Amino acid sequence: MAASSIRFGPGCTKEVGMDFKNLGAKKVMVVTDSTVAKLDAMKQVIEGLEKEGIAYEVYSKVRVEPKDHSIREAIDFAKPYAPDAFLAVGGGSVIDTAKLMNLYTSCPNADFLDFVNAPLGKGLPITEKLKPLIAVPTTAGTGSETTGTAIFDLVSKKAKTGIAHRNLKPTLGICDPLNTRTMPSAVHASSGLDVLCHSLESWTAIPYYERTPRPTNPINRPAYQGANPISDIFSLQALRSTVKYLPRAVKDPDDFEAQSNMLLAATLAGVGFGNAGVHLCHGMSYPISGQNPGYKHAGYAVETPIIPHGVSVAVTAPAVFKFTGASNPERHLAAAECFGVDISQVKAESAGEVLGEALAKFLVSLGDQPRGLKHMGFKREHVDELVEGTIPQQRVLMLAPNLDVQNVEEEREQLRGLFEEAMEY
Amino acid sequence: MAASSIRFGPGCTKEVGMDFKNLGAKKVMVVTDSTVAKLDAMKQVIEGLEKEGIAYEVYSKVRVEPKDHSIREAIDFAKPYAPDAFLAVGGGSVIDTAKLMNLYTSCPNADFLDFVNAPLGKGLPITEKLKPLIAVPTTAGTGSETTGTAIFDLVSKKAKTGIAHRNLKPTLGICDPLNTRTMPSAVHASSGLDVLCHSLESWTAIPYYERTPRPTNPINRPAYQGANPISDIFSLQALRSTVKYLPRAVKDPDDFEAQSNMLLAATLAGVGFGNAGVHLCHGMSYPISGQNPGYKHAGYAVETPIIPHGVSVAVTAPAVFKFTGASNPERHLAAAECFGVDISQVKAESAGEVLGEALAKFLVSLGDQPRGLKHMGFKREHVDELVEGTIPQQRVLMLAPNLDVQNVEEEREQLRGLFEEAMEY
Numbered sequence: 001m002a003a004s005s006i007r008f009g010p011g012c013t014k015e016v017g018m019d020f021k022n023l024g025a026k027k028v029m030v031v032t033d034s035t036v037a038k039l040d041a042m043k044q045v046i047e048g049l050e051k052e053g054i055a056y057e058v059y060s061k062v063r064v065e066p067k068d069h070s071i072r073e074a075i076d077f078a079k080p081y082a083p084d085a086f087l088a089v090g091g092g093s094v095i096d097t098a099k100l101m102n103l104y105t106s107c108p109n110a111d112f113l114d115f116v117n118a119p120l121g122k123g124l125p126i127t128e129k130l131k132p133l134i135a136v137p138t139t140a141g142t143g144s145e146t147t148g149t150a151i152f153d154l155v156s157k158k159a160k161t162g163i164a165h166r167n168l169k170p171t172l173g174i175c176d177p178l179n180t181r182t183m184p185s186a187v188h189a190s191s192g193l194d195v196l197c198h199s200l201e202s203w204t205a206i207p208y209y210e211r212t213p214r215p216t217n218p219i220n221r222p223a224y225q226g227a228n229p230i231s232d233i234f235s236l237q238a239l240r241s242t243v244k245y246l247p248r249a250v251k252d253p254d255d256f257e258a259q260s261n262m263l264l265a266a267t268l269a270g271v272g273f274g275n276a277g278v279h280l281c282h283g284m285s286y287p288i289s290g291q292n293p294g295y296k297h298a299g300y301a302v303e304t305p306i307i308p309h310g311v312s313v314a315v316t317a318p319a320v321f322k323f324t325g326a327s328n329p330e331r332h333l334a335a336a337e338c339f340g341v342d343i344s345q346v347k348a349e350s351a352g353e354v355l356g357e358a359l360a361k362f363l364v365s366l367g368d369q370p371r372g373l374k375h376m377g378f379k380r381e382h383v384d385e386l387v388e389g390t391i392p393q394q395r396v397l398m399l400a401p402n403l404d405v406q407n408v409e410e411e412r413e414q415l416r417g418l419f420e421e422a423m424e425y
Numbered sequence: 426m427a428a429s430s431i432r433f434g435p436g437c438t439k440e441v442g443m444d445f446k447n448l449g450a451k452k453v454m455v456v457t458d459s460t461v462a463k464l465d466a467m468k469q470v471i472e473g474l475e476k477e478g479i480a481y482e483v484y485s486k487v488r489v490e491p492k493d494h495s496i497r498e499a500i501d502f503a504k505p506y507a508p509d510a511f512l513a514v515g516g517g518s519v520i521d522t523a524k525l526m527n528l529y530t531s532c533p534n535a536d537f538l539d540f541v542n543a544p545l546g547k548g549l550p551i552t553e554k555l556k557p558l559i560a561v562p563t564t565a566g567t568g569s570e571t572t573g574t575a576i577f578d579l580v581s582k583k584a585k586t587g588i589a590h591r592n593l594k595p596t597l598g599i600c601d602p603l604n605t606r607t608m609p610s611a612v613h614a615s616s617g618l619d620v621l622c623h624s625l626e627s628w629t630a631i632p633y634y635e636r637t638p639r640p641t642n643p644i645n646r647p648a649y650q651g652a653n654p655i656s657d658i659f660s661l662q663a664l665r666s667t668v669k670y671l672p673r674a675v676k677d678p679d680d681f682e683a684q685s686n687m688l689l690a691a692t693l694a695g696v697g698f699g700n701a702g703v704h705l706c707h708g709m710s711y712p713i714s715g716q717n718p719g720y721k722h723a724g725y726a727v728e729t730p731i732i733p734h735g736v737s738v739a740v741t742a743p744a745v746f747k748f749t750g751a752s753n754p755e756r757h758l759a760a761a762e763c764f765g766v767d768i769s770q771v772k773a774e775s776a777g778e779v780l781g782e783a784l785a786k787f788l789v790s791l792g793d794q795p796r797g798l799k800h801m802g803f804k805r806e807h808v809d810e811l812v813e814g815t816i817p818q819q820r821v822l823m824l825a826p827n828l829d830v831q832n833v834e835e836e837r838e839q840l841r842g843l844f845e846e847a848m849e850y
Contacts, residue, residue, distance in 0.1 A: 007643070008654060009634070015643050022644040209434070218432070218440050219447045229433060229689050233662050264654050 005172045006146065006267055010260070013041060013136055013176040016087065017048030023132045023171070025085035027055045029078050031098035033062040036090040041138050041179040045089055057081050062090065062097045065289070065309070066152040071097055072112065075104045086133040088170070091191070092142030092309075095135045096150035099168045103150075106130045115163045117395050120154055125220065126167040135170040138179045140249075140262040141191025141310060143198060143270020145173030148223045153290070159392055160286030164223040169274075175267050177260035185250055186299025189366055190310035192246040192262055196362075197313040198269040199239035202231055202276035204324055204331055205399040212398075224277025226399055235272035239338050241265035243362065250366055279400035280320045284418065285312040287389025288373070295376035298368045307376060315370060318360040319421035323414075325352015327401030360425040372424035380420070387415045430597045431571065431692055435685070438466060438561055438601040441512065442473030448557045448596070450510035452480045454503050456523035458487040461515040466563050466604040470514055482506050487515065487522045490714075490734070491577040496522055497537065500529045511558040513595070516616070517567030517734075520560045521575035524593045528575075531555045540588045542820050545579055550645065551592040560595040563604045565674075565687040566616025566735060568623060568695020570598030573648045578715070584817055585711035589648040594699075600692050602685035610675055611724025614791055615735035617671040617687055621787075622738040623694040624664035627656055627701035629749055629756055630824040637823075649702025651824055660697035664763050666690035668787065675791055704825035705745040709843065710737040712814025713798070720801035723793045732801060739788060740795060743781040744846035748839075750777015752826030785850040797849035805845070812840045 007015075020028055028049060032042060037060040049056050059077050063070035078086075078101040088098035104110060106128050113121040135145035144150075148169040151162040183191070208226035215221055225231070242265050248258035289312040294305045325332045329351035333343045336351070339358035346354050363369045370376045378386070390397070391412070397405055404410040432440075445453055453474060457467060462485040474481050484502050488495035503511075503526040513523035529535060531553050538546040560570035569575075573594040576587040608616070633651035640646055650656070667690050673683035714737040719730045750757045754776035758768045761776070764783035771779050788794045795801045803811070815822070816837065822830055829835040 006655065018642045018644070022642070217443045217447070219443070230431065230693075233658055233693070237658050268655075268658070 006175060007172060008175045008264060008267070010176060010178050013044040013174055013179060014048045016045050016134060016136065016174060017050070017052035017054060019134060019172060020049065020054050020085055020087070020132075021052045023085060025054065025132060027081070027083050028085045028087050029081055029083035029101065030056050030058045030087045030089065031062060031074070031094055031101060032058065032060045032089045033064065033094055034060055036094065036138050039138065039182055041089050041136060041176075045087060045136060056087075057083070062094045064093045066093050066097050068112065068152055068154050071100050071152055074101050078105050079108065083131070085131050088133065088135045089138065091137065091139035092144045092151070095137065095142070095144040095170070096152065096162075098133060098135070099150040099170070100163065102130045102133050103163070103168060115165065116154065117161050117164060119394070120157050120159055120161045120392060126165040128167070130167055132171040134172045134174060136174045136176065136179060137263070137266070139183055139187060139191045140180050140259070140266040141194040143195070143266050143274065145170055145175065146267055146270035147274035149274065158290065159389070160290060161392075164395065166223055173267065175263050177256065177263050180259055180263050181256070183253075184299060185253055186297065186368065187308075188253070188262070189246070189250045189368065190297070190308035191266070192242060192249060193310035193314035195238060195262070195266045195269045196242045196246070197281045197310075197317060198273040198278060199235045199242060200317065200321065200335060201278040201281055202227060202269070202273035203235040203239065203335060204321070204328060204401060205277050205279055206401050208276075222395070223274065224395065224399055225275055227276045231272045231276035234268045235276065236334070236338070238265045238269035238272055239335060241268070243338050243340075247366060277396060277399040279396050280324070280403065280418065281313040281317050283393035283396040283400070284316050284320070284386070284390050284415070285309065286393060287386045288312040288315065290389060291382065291385060293377035293382065295370070311369065314363060315373060315376070316418065316422040318356040318363070318425040319418050321359060322352040322356035322421070323418055324401045325355060363425075372422055373419065374423045378423065383416055383419045386419050387412055390415050431600060432597060433600045433689060433692070435601060435603050438469040438599055438604060439473045441470050441559060441561065441599060442475070442477035442479060444559060444597060445474065445479050445510055445512070445557075446477045448510060450479065450557060452506070452508050453510045453512050454506055454508035454526065455481050455483045455512045455514065456487060456499070456519055456526060457483065457485045457514045458489065458519055459485055461519065461563050464563065464607055466514050466561060466601075470512060470561060481512075482508070487519045489518045491518050491522050493537065493577055493579050496525050496577055499526050503530050504533065508556070510556050513558065513560045514563065516562065516564040517569040517576070520562065520567070520569035520595070521577065521587075523558060523560070524575040524595070525588065527555045527558050528588065528593060540590065541579065542586050542589060544819070545582050545584055545586045545817060551590040553592070555592055557596040559597045559599060561599045561601065561604060562688070562691070564608055564612060564616045565605050565684070565691040566619040568620070568691050568699065570595055570600065571692055571695035572699035574699065583715065584814070585715060586817075589820065591648055598692065600688050602681065602688050605684055605688050606681070608678075609724060610678055611722065611793065612733075613678070613687070614671070614675045614793065615722070615733035616691070617667060617674060618735035618739035620663060620687070620691045620694045621667045621671070622706040622735075622742060623698040623703060624660045624667060625742065625746065625760060626703040626706055627652060627694070627698035628660040628664065628760060629746070629753060629826060630702050630704055631826050633701075647820070648699065649820065649824055650700055652701045656697045656701035659693045660701065661759070661763070663690045663694035663697055664760060666693070668763050668765075672791060702821060702824040704821050705749070705828065705843065706738040706742050708818035708821040708825070709741050709745070709811070709815050709840070710734065711818060712811045713737040713740065715814060716807065716810060718802035718807065720795070736794065740798060740801070741843065741847040743785040743788070743850040744843050746784060747777045747781035747846070748843055749826045750780060788850075797847060798844065799848045803848065805848075808841055808844045811844050812837055815840050
């Protein structure tokens with residue numbers, strides 16, 4: 001597995017000017033969104049750049065849950081500036097957008113669909129070495145500061161997709177717990193649920209030696225390898241930390257120890273799933289958020305309906321892990337144990353059910369989580385369209401244990417069952 | 426922390442030709458020793474290079490436990506060939522020598538002492554980006570395939586020292602458990618003891634936020650940062666695996682599961698100590714092996730006296746962790762728990778003693794380990810010289826908990842006590 005560098009510690013953001021100087025960068029494109037632009041994290045990085053006399057320009061129009069057109073706008077902004085390095089300050093949307101600004105300014109003649117995951121795009125490997133990108137996360141969720149993945153909506157195809165290649169990985173992730181202090185409680189919860197699912201999905205993904213097709217040349221291996229002995233260590237540790245610290249971080253925005261540990265957990269989970277992959281919760285989440293019948297999640301101060309990404313992945317988790325349990329009861333029991341379940345008397349055939357129940361209990365205890373799709377306004381008649389919206393997510397579905405991806409009719413049936421089961425927990 | 430890429434899996438050695446092609450390398454210097462040159466690992470890499478039509482030359486004269494003059498010879502061999510990449514196939518001596526061949530052919534005008542750790546050398550940071558180096562370990566011990574460290578004897582100063590900088594890290598470590606099948610049982614034991622001490626020392630090293638002096642620029646941070654939340658995960662997992670699999674790997678050379686897990690543990694421990702550092706066992710081991718009074722370790726088919734590196738680090742471990750216990754009882758108890766000790770009733774002030782005892786028991790159970798320095802022929806009158814040989818190892822001693830490095834007389838006294846305690850366990 002490939003890795004990027006991580007720096008962790010309170011106050012380490014301000015070193016970013018020296019980092020760019022050490023990288024030989026003279027002209028940095030700073031990428032952020034209109035909310036983060038006003039936060040202390042941005043103040044710290046701008047001071048750091050100015051102290052070292054590094055020229056920069058700020059692009060602060062990143063759209064939350066980016067769409068292909070918002071990314072094209074960002075790329076069009078970056079091209080004439082011709083930066084020699086990028087700096088992303090924000091959550092996953094910002095970091096992902098910065099990755100793609102870097103990609104398409106480094107490959108100016110490429111067509112936008114060239115690198116987009118097949119079958120929606122051409123899925124070409126990135127052969128160009130990109131410019132340095134430093135990522136400063138301000139949420140504890142996506143782990144995007146460690147991964148080679150960028151996710152967005154491809155509007156014309158009505159699908160969530162992305163670009164995934166190791167060359168997209170940031171050069172350095174600066175994980176400074178001072179930067180996540182400003183997250184509202186609801187954002188803590190939903191971004192923490194993303195971490196929870198990253199860790200659980202990568203821990204239970206099919207093992208690397210079962211992933212097919214096997215490329216003949218190692219450079220053609222996908223970013224998502226399947227579970228492997230090194231990703232396992234990251235995924236399981238992230239899971240343990242999330243179970244321990246997320247409830248505290250949600251309940252008390254001033255619990256700095258819990259918040260720091262959640263930022264670290266998000267990064268660890270990023271390394272885990274960035275090398276092993278995610279599967280059903282993420283694959284099913286894209287149509288859930290895309291086909292939102294009008295749900296507006298509590299604690300999000302927006303006018304329009306919104307299902308935060310973490311909520312859309314976690315809502316199916318009790319159903320998903322009940323379903324995948326039979327594929328590897330030992331791993332599902334180990335995960336249940338992380339939630340404090342006494343597994344000494346549990347039979348292997350109950351592993352999925354026990355983990356599903358532990359998850360449901362955990363979600364309920366967090367508070368403000370919809371107890372299934374029904375509570376977001378989804379009805380039985382939406383299931384077919386949710387299934388059709390999931391089928392194109394082959395890149396992650398191929399890593400799902402127990403799912404019959406070789407037989408699409410059987411796969412549809414299994415997904416239908418999962419969405420029905422996820423209506424209520 | 427910075428990381429290099431790791432590939433793990435049986436049979437993955439033969440992909441190395443494609444790896445070099447993907448890196449754009451056309452002329453590879455293959456570095457090995459006269460024993461490994463005859464093994465299957467070398468056959469695999471040569472076939473891989475030839476299949477891709479990559480030119481190469483083999484240097485097979487690496488000396489086990491390298492000395493500055495043996496490294497200079499290797500550099501002199503590499504310079505006229507002017508390779509554009511390096512491939513190391515062997516144990517730590519081979520990989521370390523290849524790192525230095527890469528360094529000094531990339532910086533041809535540098536003086537040999539420029540980069541050697543201060544105070545013996547100038548300790549200059551490596552600003553040059555080196556050529557790609559792929560490392561294929563054939564022992565499960567040093568973890569050198571993941572670290573930015575190269576160790577050798579500086580003969581004129583009668584001292585073990587080295588060069589440590591992140592730019593020395595191999596580009597890729599190919600960890601193929603098929604390559605460690607040829608290790609004799611005694612080599613399994615001693616290289617596994619190196620893994621044991623890497624994991625224990627990095628787990629108990631002073632925390633990263635207590636390390637002094639703090640460089641103002643992050644590029645001047647040493648390779649050894651002190652214990653940190655990411656190295657911790659690697660170190661503790663490596664410790665658990667070593668306790669579980671080393672006894673099996675030593676007892677049965679055909680236990681492929683145990684051997685594979687020990688190779689993985691060596692690599693994980695490498696990432697752990699490569700970022701956190703080692704301390705007393707390693708610092709004290711250098712004079713122990715350098716001042717060998719005539720001990721010849723069982724199972725090593727050599728004519729001259731030899732204390733294998735792993736044996737020289739482990740022999741002081743029971744005394745060292747008894748000494749360091751008071752610095753962080755919680756971590757010492759967590760380590761004791763990895764050995765199967767029931768720590769529920771143990772008081773904090775006994776943590777060091779309990780871990781020391783668990784270690785002694787583990788070493789005895791492995792068989793063929795000298796039960797202290799006395800059993801290697803060291804006597805009380807050797808202690809002063811052992812202490813004087815340890816004092817120059819400031820790079821690792823500064824990470825030792827409980828050691829008074831600010832007051833050299835007190836430090837001498839503490840080291841004297843440790844060597845005396847290590848006479849017998």
